[in-house]
Amino acid sequence: MQSREVRFQALLMSVMADVYRYAFWLCRDPHHAEELVQETYLRAWRSLDSLKDDKAAKTWLITILRREHARCFERNRPDISDVDPEVLAGHGGYDTSTEAFSLRRALAALPEEYAEPLLMQVIGGYTAEEIARLLELSPSAVNTRLFRARSKLREVLDGPDRDMPATVQADHELS
Amino acid sequence: MNCLEFRRRFTIDPSGNGPEIAAHRQQCPACDRFAERMGEFEKRLRQAMAVDMPEGMAERIGRRLEAETPKLTEESLDRHLESAVRVDVPEGLAGRILLRHSFERQRRVRRRWYLSAALAAGLALAVGLSIFWPSPGSHGGLAHQVVAHIEEDTQALLSRAQVRDFALSATLATFGMYLEEDIGSVTYAGICEVGTTLGAHLVVAGESGPVTVIVLPYKPVQRARAFQADGYTGLLLPAHHGSVAVVAQHPQAVASTARRVSEALRWSL
Numbered sequence: 001m002q003s004r005e006v007r008f009q010a011l012l013m014s015v016m017a018d019v020y021r022y023a024f025w026l027c028r029d030p031h032h033a034e035e036l037v038q039e040t041y042l043r044a045w046r047s048l049d050s051l052k053d054d055k056a057a058k059t060w061l062i063t064i065l066r067r068e069h070a071r072c073f074e075r076n077r078p079d080i081s082d083v084d085p086e087v088l089a090g091h092g093g094y095d096t097s098t099e100a101f102s103l104r105r106a107l108a109a110l111p112e113e114y115a116e117p118l119l120m121q122v123i124g125g126y127t128a129e130e131i132a133r134l135l136e137l138s139p140s141a142v143n144t145r146l147f148r149a150r151s152k153l154r155e156v157l158d159g160p161d162r163d164m165p166a167t168v169q170a171d172h173e174l175s
Numbered sequence: 176m177n178c179l180e181f182r183r184r185f186t187i188d189p190s191g192n193g194p195e196i197a198a199h200r201q202q203c204p205a206c207d208r209f210a211e212r213m214g215e216f217e218k219r220l221r222q223a224m225a226v227d228m229p230e231g232m233a234e235r236i237g238r239r240l241e242a243e244t245p246k247l248t249e250e251s252l253d254r255h256l257e258s259a260v261r262v263d264v265p266e267g268l269a270g271r272i273l274l275r276h277s278f279e280r281q282r283r284v285r286r287r288w289y290l291s292a293a294l295a296a297g298l299a300l301a302v303g304l305s306i307f308w309p310s311p312g313s314h315g316g317l318a319h320q321v322v323a324h325i326e327e328d329t330q331a332l333l334s335r336a337q338v339r340d341f342a343l344s345a346t347l348a349t350f351g352m353y354l355e356e357d358i359g360s361v362t363y364a365g366i367c368e369v370g371t372t373l374g375a376h377l378v379v380a381g382e383s384g385p386v387t388v389i390v391l392p393y394k395p396v397q398r399a400r401a402f403q404a405d406g407y408t409g410l411l412l413p414a415h416h417g418s419v420a421v422v423a424q425h426p427q428a429v430a431s432t433a434r435r436v437s438e439a440l441r442w443s444l
Contacts, residue, residue, distance in 0.1 A: 008240075013233070016228065016232075016233055016236070017227075017228055020226070020228045020229075020232065021224055021225060021226055024226050025224060025226075030226075030229060034229050034232050034235075037232065037236065038232075038235065038236050038239060041236050041239075041240065042239060042240065042243060045240050045243055046243070099219065100219065100222060100223045103219060103220065103223035104223045104224075107220075107223060107224065119224075121188065122217075122220060122221060122224060123224060128187070128188065143187045146186075146187045146188065147183065147186050147187050150186050150187075150189075150216075150220075151186065153216075153220065154216055157216065157219070158216075
């Protein structure tokens, strides 16, 4: 039988990088992101027994993190205009291309209502139905937000979306 | 599925697939190219999101979790020690170690055997290594910190009076440790700080001079290493969740004290 420590290490410590990324893009501040991740892991450790499905470890952590974010930072959310793109760039060891920099800046400027479903899907691995349940939205509203988020970000790289007929875009504007 | 629906669904979830999506891609070269572009965009989006964790964050979280953990269980101790024995043990070494322990004693104190075996295995490795490779190696930073601390804390080496058992026990108990057997005449026992980590600093009177033993319960090392620095010879050994440094000016004194410490040191769990 696995000990608690082994289970924790195997399931949760291995996804810390993704959890940090989620936190970073959620609060857009590296220091707050680390605090959030630290609190998340402490809470996860205390309530590890409530994680029933090992495969859902990352989504479980992100659920805790979102709750923690709402609790700690809702009243003191940093203004997007205060985010320094240099800070964002300085925190990536990754892709340093101009394109990646533009994309990160666009991501940082994305309104949270669009950014969060995208983070939940891309980093968290949630399905649209799960996102809808967690954000208390209808599935079609989640789809609209995902559509708009990607369309906005693609515009940064490719200009106005020529792949998508205007009618589809208009549909999503109305949803 | 028509092109509009295909592109809408692909923009919402580029990882989405299914028979309808696959069928449309096969039928429609334009949508197939669109899907390829979306795949490329998604890759770039993931790369852009991939910010690195701040340096040391995992360790900071580990320390906070450790502080939350009241005690290790016997089960986790066994696991830890079993894995310690398995790691980096040369073929045949376990058998040679076993010869040093009666089977009866092993059955009686199973936990203790693992601990001794882990330390002894580390010791044997380090002594072996020291013949061929007496360098600080990958834990050179820690070795140098230990030596620097010994040189700074000159009072410890100069002390000649034997430390009372009570004072020695109190020093070790600070970190949940105790000695099950005598390790010789201890002439200094105190809490120290090596680099940024706390430890128990002992000096044992050896036949060829004082031997410093520094137990660093929160500073793990992956494997046993022998080192030489500034006229000192030392061993760094993995022990429990941390490490033990045994340092002296005479290599033989290091080996014999390390062996005695490895036999005697226990963690109360």
